Amino acid sequence: MAISLIDKQIMWNRLLAVVEEQAQVCQRTAFSTIVRESGDLAAGVFDAKGRMLAQAVTGTPGHINSMALAVGHVINAYPAHTMVEGDVFIHNDPWMGTGHLNDFSLTTPCFHNGKLIGFLACNSHLMDIGGLNDWSSSTDVFMEGLYLPILKIVSAGKVNDSLMAVIRANTRQPVETVGDVYSLINCNAVGCARLVDMMAEFDLSALDEVADHIIDTSEQAVLTKVRELPRGTWASEITLDGMSEPVTLKASLTIADDGIHIDYAGSAPMTKHNFNVPMCYTLAYTSYALGVSLFGAIPNNAGSLAPRFITAPEGCVLNAVKPAAVVSRHLMGLMLPDLVFNCLRQALPDRIPAEGAGVLWNMSALGPWNSPAEFGKNFMVGLVTTGGMGALPYRDGMSATGFPSGVRGGPVEIFESMSTVVVWRKELKPDSGGAGKFRGGLGQVIEMANTIPETFLAGNAFERIKFPARGANGGQDGTAGNVSLTSGESLNKKGRHPVPAGTRAVFHLPGGGGSGDPKTRAPALIKADLENGYITPEAARDTYNYTI
Incomplete structure (x- = not known):
């Protein structure tokens, strides 16, 4: 039986409420002050294919839009058919949706009546995960702390004590760090419980129809906005302090029928210092700049992100490759909105x-x-x-x-x-x-x-x-x-x-x-x-x- 349009909209809003509660649980239970007091986190719900359906308002673009890619990496590492109820996956790989090692990303497959219906994902900043305590001195990612590939932190409801011991042993703040991991596990569990409640209330066995509605509606809404914009290509550049020498970032922005294209060709090459930016973080803040200036009323999900095409030459400072030092990637990444705005201001001088x-x-x-x-x-x-x-x-x-x-x-x-x-x-x-x-x-x-x-x-x-x-x-x-x-x-x-x-x-x-x-x-x-x-x-x- 097909779901009515009204019910689809109600469920969409319910998903937004689910992830907001998920994020608030993370913030209230976190040990790291930057999470508890400043809200440096992200929370989201994904369908069984790994497509982001909703994200919490509580959080930051760097976490949220990079987290949008993380669930896909988890599915690639652990195919969905191998997952069981009670599994939780953890990683902090900067190139798989965190940006640097201090951000832990957790993904929890959510089951209803024994069937995988989707995923809850979250990430947050941890104050210390080992490595140098001088965030200006690292020259490769391995100097920056404990590096976790995608692993099971919980298997069928049982916490991996060995992995927890490894995490605890590689931080100067073992109580706070392990406490943050449990906070992330718990917020996903709360999100999953609320999602299951919604499925039961609406007598759903799968999210597929609702997910397609959310993604298709959002993508079309973005394309409608794009069609109202002037066509053309605009370029800009910005020079930043860097460290031993200034760093210049360049962007070219094109508004076309299929969406907005941004290319960072001409930006400075990777540096020996630690403000190189993994591509997921470049995608995150570029997408945010477009969203906040052009598509602010449209919810952020896989559909609304789709018409944003972002490229940067591999090996430049905005598409750094492993094992580049990346712990201070925010020094470049947080400047990308200004770079994008400098392009958009030429096309839309009255709103940027x-x-x-x-x-x-x-x-x-x-x-x-x-x-x-x-x-x-x-x-x-x-x-x-x-x-x-x-x-x-x-x-x-x-x-x-x-x-x-x-x-x-x-x-x-x-x-x-x-x-x-x-x-x-x-x-x-x-x-x-x-x-x-x-x-x-x-x-x-x-x-x-x-x-x-x-x-x-x-x-x-x-x-x-x-x-x-x-x-x-x-x-x-x-x-x-x-x-x-x-x-x-x-x-x-x-x-x-x-x-x-x-x-x-x-x-x-x-x-x-x-x-x-x-x-x-x-x-x-x-x-x-x-x-x-x-x-x-x-x-x-x-x-x-x-x-x-």
Whole structure:
């Protein structure tokens, strides 16, 4: 008996609710602060063929859109007919849907009345999986931690204790790391239980008809949007700080009848440093850039992703091959939306934002709990911080916002409670957003120091220090970032740096670019910026020609 269109739509919405609950379970039970506090995760439901049907809103594009490929790799490694109820598969292969080793991906086949009906998948960031604790020094992936191929972590309901022991033995934080693995196992189990509930409620034995409806409807919706866009090809490039030398990324975007094609030919080759990007992560953030700017109302699934054709030459920094070092792949990957937007802005100048800070400034601290230091009594914590978003042609950019990652800035109170570090200052930085008819989002100033007479190490992996976010449509650039000590010493943009007792580390996060001529900004907006402390009186007078 065929399923009515209304019932198909109800089931589609139910699947969205299933994966959202799945993601919330992961976030609430996670041990890693970047997951628990900042939402660095993904959750999704797939049909029995491995096609993504729904993804949770909670999560990040880098996890979600790369996870879309992971289930297919699992099926290739363990054909569906060999799977049994209670199996769970785990891996962290950067080229199979994680992007780097710190992201664990788990896939759970879901059975109803003894029949495989689909898969629940999730992934999240783990704080430590061994390897170097300096995220700027690795030169191949094997230096970056424990490398798990696709393996069974649970077989027919029985946890693989040997594999758990291997994971536990290869991390500086065994309790947290193993706890995160169980969190991922559990969130898939909850998602599977809710999916089975839905199948029973609607008396379904398979998802095939619903899956085809979701995928076909979504693909056609994207193609309908594409047909409304101008035809043509546009190119752009962006230069990033890199490490020993700048890195240039290039893109060519074509809008055609069958979808949107993006080619990254001409981008820099792979680097000896660790910000090479596996292709799955390049696909993830390119797809997100297109989705958020052109197809925002269409749910993300295998159908809506299909008309997005993304290529990059093998061996370039955006299509790195094993065993390239990739732990900091976000330094390049998070800049791809700006590169795509720079192409789209030429075709659609009235709807595309100026460049933003892009890359998250993930701060890490490592040090002793006691003074003098005792072996084994150390802390390792991370704090997610964010710069400013670029202005839209009709609205100011958001300040201190994790765009395009979607990761929330972490509470400093949590960071402090897990270390001996105190954050003395965390505030928006006036004048850091690029001036314009619409102002770029502001960056932040963050200042931290130790509370015991021991040096701690502050970890840096930052961008937008040499090359700030560029303005658009006559808007000005945002301010560049900067890292220093209160002693006056300037710190490198990438690496771990000792912060001696009595000295504070100061981080100036970059602002987003402005959009439009600053002289055309509405006086009421300038007045509000002054009252809120977003700009200084000098900027109001000299940049905006505003009389106080």
